[in-house]
Amino acid sequence: MEQFDLGIIGGGPAGYTAALHAAAGGEKVVLFEKDNIGGVCLNKGCIPTKSILHASETFHKLQTCEDCGIKVENIQLDYSKVLERKNKTIEKLRKGIELALKNAKVTVIHEEAKILDSTTIQTAENTYSCKKIICAAGSSPRLVKGLEFDHEFLLSSDDILNLEILPKSILIIGSGAIGIEWARIMSNFGVETTVVELAQHLLPIADIEVSKRIERIFKSRKIKFYTQTSVEKIENKTITLSDGETITPDKVLVAIGRTPNKCENMPDVTCIGDITGEIQLAHFAIKEAIQEVEQIPFNKDLTPSVVYGCPEIAWVGKREQDLEEGTYEKSQILISALGKSHCDNETEGFIKILSQNGKIVGAHIVSAEASSLIHQILIAMQNNISTEKLKEICFAHPTYSEGIFEALFR
């Protein structure tokens, strides 16, 4: 039986990061992946959706740029090319990770693996002895009774990535990050889009003002949505909602969360990434891997969230509804107050900073570039930089970043 220092199940962000860091530290590592290296993030999640999103955004912008003096006629969409580009992007990035694993001398076994005990991993062909085992087996789309995927009409977030023809209309069940992102993609492509959400507001995990703003934006973008509504039944491709209304979309995307994959629950086996069911984000998985292998700690409460809505949405720390009234200060600026937003035709949104005793405890951004802006605030939070100190920073003009500075004076 071949001996290894570390055996890892799962070649997603958690697994490959752990493998690369352990190998760099001189450990002999074996990594098991039953599907493609890169996991959900690279093959079915973050990367493919953002590639399709980019195409949809370009398509939408070309149709709405007349006020910039640019008239584009006869815009054609070849969706097969959108998929081709998405697949090429995945392949290119996957090759990069595979090469990094090869260069690091990580043994990659492309097979399903099973943990036999806290030092033994088994595949159909072989058994491997590992001084330590990490399980990074990830997660899969959640299955719910009555909403079982048929992969034709009722789609999972995996199925929708490979639709060859765009539907005329789509119903998205669930308004988490995946639901919001696909609502943006589909509506950008001109697909009649409807979202159904059980909670009181869209994107219920977000700050309440963020949720309300998304609802306003959806209305202006003619994305229909129902809140406090569930799907009662599906019969002959007709969806009956809990309020009695019926919808007959071409396709349905069921985006109601993800379930951790199975992993043998063994003592001394460490689980990291989506499999823990804690925070199901790629950067969280990566930080957990580095924490496990390198013992570099990170503050889980300062894990940022980014949702690629229209525009981007990002937040970190406490939401307003988490704080007791009268115990915090709120600084806020509308994005339309920034010169850059008018130059870019991106005036929708706000930057909101919540602080207690002069220190930021939460930040919520709806804006173009929100995915980058949030990190500027995150660095201040992580390093306990006070709002007064932040006011001393010289932010460039015209930028969205200066909105952070402006907000602090409001």
Ligand SMILES: Cc1cc2nc3c(=O)[nH]c(=O)nc-3n(C[C@H](O)[C@H](O)[C@H](O)COP(=O)(O)OP(=O)(O)OC[C@H]3O[C@@H](n4cnc5c(N)ncnc54)[C@H](O)[C@@H]3O)c2cc1C
């Ligand atoms: C549509 C979508 C969009 C997303 N967008 C974002 C985003 O923008 N930003 C973000 O941070 N996160 C995003 N995520 C979440 C992100 O993809 C996950 O948080 C991340 O992939 C988790 O990494 P992981 O390594 O824990 O698990 P995974 O990426 O799920 O990898 C686990 C791997 O383990 C393998 N495996 C499982 N069991 C076995 C076994 N027994 N033997 C061998 N191999 C096995 C699987 O095949 C898989 O490749 C998105 C997810 C989806 C679905």
